[in-house]
Amino acid sequence: MIGSALSEELRGRGDQVLHLVRRAPRASGDPQLPPGVREARWEPGVRLDPAVLDGVEGVVHLAGAGIGDHRWTAARKRLLMSSRLEGTETISLAVAALPAGSRPRLLSASAVGFYGDQGTDLLTEESGHGQGFLAELCREWENATWPAEHAGASVAHLRTGIVLSPHGGAIARIMPLAKAGLAGPLGRGDQYWSWITLHDHVRAVVFLLDHPSLTGPVNLTGPDPATQTAVVKTLAEKLNRPAIVPAPTVALRLVLGEMAGEILTSQRALPTVLRHAGFGWDHSELGVAMEWLTTQRKRAKKAG
Template sequence: MTKRVAVAGSSGLIGGALRRHLEGRGDSVLRLVRRPAAAADEVRWDPSAGHLPVEALDGVDAVVNLAGVGIGDQRWTDAHKVAIERSRVDSTLTIAKALAETKQRSGRSIRLVNASAVGIYGDRGEEVLTEGSASGTDFLARLVVRWEAATEPAADAGVSVALVRTGLVMAPHGGAFGPLLLLTKLGLGGPLGSGRQWWPWITLVDEVRAITHLVDHPELTGPFNAAGPEPHRQRDIAAALARSLHRPALVPAPRLALRVVVGEFADRILDSQRVEPRRLLESGFGFEHPTLEAAVRWASAS
């Protein structure tokens, strides 16, 4: 049965791919945009003001919220940190309140699949991290805790809510994986810091499929780790990418050099998070790219 899905953040890497995937299988997509609506499939909202017309959600079966300022787009000044948090918390709270109002007004429950991040766990070394693991204490971890908590008005009203804790999304173009792909093509890929840190990765294809899986299964609630089923260390990811592109992966990037280039965000690049997608696997989800070799082969194909 086809669905009508509202998507916030539909112009981003994941949002654009999700929209194409949903429309490709016959669903209709309503795009939540912050500029004036320019098409019949768009509705204007203002998350900074907490405004989302409740009537715009009439006929909507699910909302996927991917809205948020890019985390690694620029240096983490105090102002940018505020923008990172507000863009996520404000958008989530606005949607959660609108869904709660819809539920209370009409009794109709609209599924919410909300973006989150594996950054909630912080730097955890060799510890295996599942959805039941405790949160970390750094800025990003605290931010993600508040981000997820912003869904509570919807959950408290009886709305079905799933949280997608996403790792490094591998894609041929764009996103956080883009700079690593470019450096490798230039022969400058290699270990970042020691290279021993665990990096939770997932291809854009499987990220979109995981989100769609959660849209289709409203009985699945709470957090879900969106990361490949085979965790790998950063140096192994760099080496696999180099092999796929027939390039060397020998140039190390020390912590100090990363700090100079990207500032405080360097510490998050060097975090170790051995994340397992336990709940996704238990729910019957199957990865199209379950191995690192398959993932980098797809991401480096174009």
């Protein structure tokens, strides 16, 4: 979801984009390749020839098994961890192996889950590491960029919040429920969701690519985190639907298992680094963000 939108944004401003794929790469001139795109093959956990990145100015690494795609069995949790660590280490080692002065900027995915459940506390990039599986996953994920950092590359960790998009992620799953008037509070509903629209997320990643002096953790969230109840209520209002039917905590735990605990956690993360660096959000208010989201949804339905 994010990678496709980012590639389109970069090509729209005239950049050449290299897609790393886990299949036979398409040759230059293939009609299935968008203009301005070339492909190279990679495999997480297998050495990537640094020459693949020769001449590349920035690398954005977002790959990893989907957090919410399946119930968290022990095997699934191992996959969630290994898919992130192996991929990040592979990319980091390739960046580190390039000659000094030609190492690209590395933006590596992470999440506000790093902070664990912090209730109503305001969280900045300087806030400490939390408890729980996702917090541990994010900490190890960020540590996996060490080879590139140790080699002197410019590295930032993208601590992403809930990305508002009609095409994927948590909100896309809630959208049908909201349309049916069934998207009420999850648990108590007072947990904070640090949200950002896909539009602003992509803009923030491009901003960070263009500002290599910004290193370390960066909260990729909007400037005004809101409670889960407020997020869903605002979405429902834009869809002209009620949002009153709650999903009790016990039901969530029966359906989702351990993952329910992470959905019910509260992270009130503020994008301090982005704000101080001068980044401006197009969708800084929740109402404006949900208006954009529902408009995108309508456009996608018409196009489909």
